[in-house]
Amino acid sequence: MPIFEYQCPQCGFVNEVLVPTANVSAPACPKCGQADTHKRFSSFAAVVKNPAAGDSKCHTCPSAGGCPHSHA
Numbered sequence: 001m002p003i004f005e006y007q008c009p010q011c012g013f014v015n016e017v018l019v020p021t022a023n024v025s026a027p028a029c030p031k032c033g034q035a036d037t038h039k040r041f042s043s044f045a046a047v048v049k050n051p052a053a054g055d056s057k058c059h060t061c062p063s064a065g066g067c068p069h070s071h072a
């Protein structure tokens, strides 16, 4: 069952919600009552986006130091 995070644009509170389907409407902010919360994907999706994070070695050129590629 996926976990979605809904961030309140008004107070910034992040509400983690277990949802049985992806077709539920966003819940109102439990802190301030703002109904228009923004859905974000939960942390498990954020982990997948860059598995090489923290690896400073360049994957394009073989030399680790002084390569011309941007590592940002």
Ligand SMILES: [Zn+2]
Binding pocket: 008, 009, 010, 011, 012, 013, 029, 030, 031, 032, 033, 034
């Ligand atoms: Zn709020």
